Amino acid sequence: MLSKKTKYGLKALSFLASLEDRQPVQIAEIAKHENISQKFLESILLTLRKSGLLGSKKGKGGGYYLIKDPKDILMTDVMRILEGPIALVPCVSLNFYEKCEDCPDEASCAVHKLMLQVRDSALTVYRHNTLADLIK
Amino acid sequence: MLSKKTKYGLKALSFLASLEDRQPVQIAEIAKHENISQKFLESILLTLRKSGLLGSKKGKGGGYYLIKDPKDILMTDVMRILEGPIALVPCVSLNFYEKCEDCPDEASCAVHKLMLQVRDSALTVYRHNTLADLIK
DNA sequence: TATTATCCTATCGATTTGATAGAGTATGCA
DNA sequence: TGCATACTCTATCAAATCGATAGGATAATA
Numbered sequence: 004m005l006s007k008k009t010k011y012g013l014k015a016l017s018f019l020a021s022l023e024d025r026q027p028v029q030i031a032e033i034a035k036h037e038n039i040s041q042k043f044l045e046s047i048l049l050t051l052r053k054s055g056l057l058g059s060k061k062g063k064g065g066g067y068y069l070i071k072d073p074k075d076i077l078m079t080d081v082m083r084i085l086e087g088p089i090a091l092v093p094c095v096s097l098n099f100y101e102k103c104e105d106c107p108d109e110a111s112c113a114v115h116k117l118m119l120q121v122r123d124s125a126l127t128v129y130r131h132n133t134l135a136d137l138i139k
Numbered sequence: 140m141l142s143k144k145t146k147y148g149l150k151a152l153s154f155l156a157s158l159e160d161r162q163p164v165q166i167a168e169i170a171k172h173e174n175i176s177q178k179f180l181e182s183i184l185l186t187l188r189k190s191g192l193l194g195s196k197k198g199k200g201g202g203y204y205l206i207k208d209p210k211d212i213l214m215t216d217v218m219r220i221l222e223g224p225i226a227l228v229p230c231v232s233l234n235f236y237e238k239c240e241d242c243p244d245e246a247s248c249a250v251h252k253l254m255l256q257v258r259d260s261a262l263t264v265y266r267h268n269t270l271a272d273l274i275k
Numbered sequence: 276t277a278t279t280a281t282c283c284t285a286t287c288g289a290t291t292t293g294a295t296a297g298a299g300t301a302t303g304c305a
Numbered sequence: 306t307g308c309a310t311a312c313t314c315t316a317t318c319a320a321a322t323c324g325a326t327a328g329g330a331t332a333a334t335a
Binding site (some may be wrong): 027029030031045046048049052059060061063064065066078 | 312
């Protein structure tokens with residue numbers, strides 16, 4: 004199941020992408036427009052900024068804004084930042100690989116075999132979608 | 140992330156499928172072979188039986204066994220039984236559909252648009268894999 | 276009738292999740 | 306300079322979920 008963090012983060016990003024200009028938008032405005040708890044959204048926007056997707060400005064007239072063009076923001080990156088590994092099992096993860104301690108042989112593991120396919124199919128989707136694609 | 144319940148369930152199923160005959164296998168034997176907590180596995184096998192994938196026999200010489208041929212057991216069914224909905228968000232679920240309370244319009248929702256593709260790609264994988272495919 | 280092995284419910288500690296509170300910090304403007 | 310604004314950061318919290326365990330009930334076999 005997708006976490007609310009990811010869901011809210013995606014909504015905030017697509018809201019920012021849907022605006023014509025790249026002026027800073029206040030947390031309160033985003034929260035109100037997307038029906039999200041403002042304080043929770045605050046922490047999400049913070050992680051998006053720290054990971055380089057958003058910029059921020061303090062004080063009057065401040066807020067958050069997209070740093071890159073929506074068509075240059077890949078869903079693979081967004082998902083990894085918000086949701087973590089795309090693979091459902093560490094032993095098939097590209098960026099977060101970890102061996103299963105209980106599994107003697109990956110090559111003959113049914114879980115491994117299935118989850119590898121699932122990971123590839125999800126990856127294909129995320130690689131073919133930019134933020135711009137989602138607001139069309 | 141895949142739950143251990145699903146992971147263990149898949150391993151148990153593929154172990155049973157890998158055996159030549161369809162004689163009952165004791166929980167203890169499956170647990171030992173797959174390095175799984177026996178008591179935890181017990182509850183998993185119980186749900187697999189209640190959902191119709193496994194049969195069981197009590198008393199001496201008892202245990203669990205596959206009811207159907209491995210090539211007739213689809214991963215869509217297995218995953219729904221063990222892990223629940225295949226969709227990452229209820230609003231794109233085929234079998235567990237639920238409207239998002241915060242989302243005014245599904246058609247214009249970025250999360251909806253993305254998760255629909257992810258669900259379809261996962262579904263394609265699960266539909267093309269039977270239990271027999273995983274033990275080859 | 277004794278043994279074997281599944282059936283079932285209840286519970287438990289640890290972790291994660293979603294959310295909130297509040298003080299700190301930098302910016303813009305009068 | 307001083308004040309209002311809005312992000313920054315840490316700490317906390319209730320609820321839910323997860324993985325695991327315990328123990329008695331039930332059914333089948335010999």
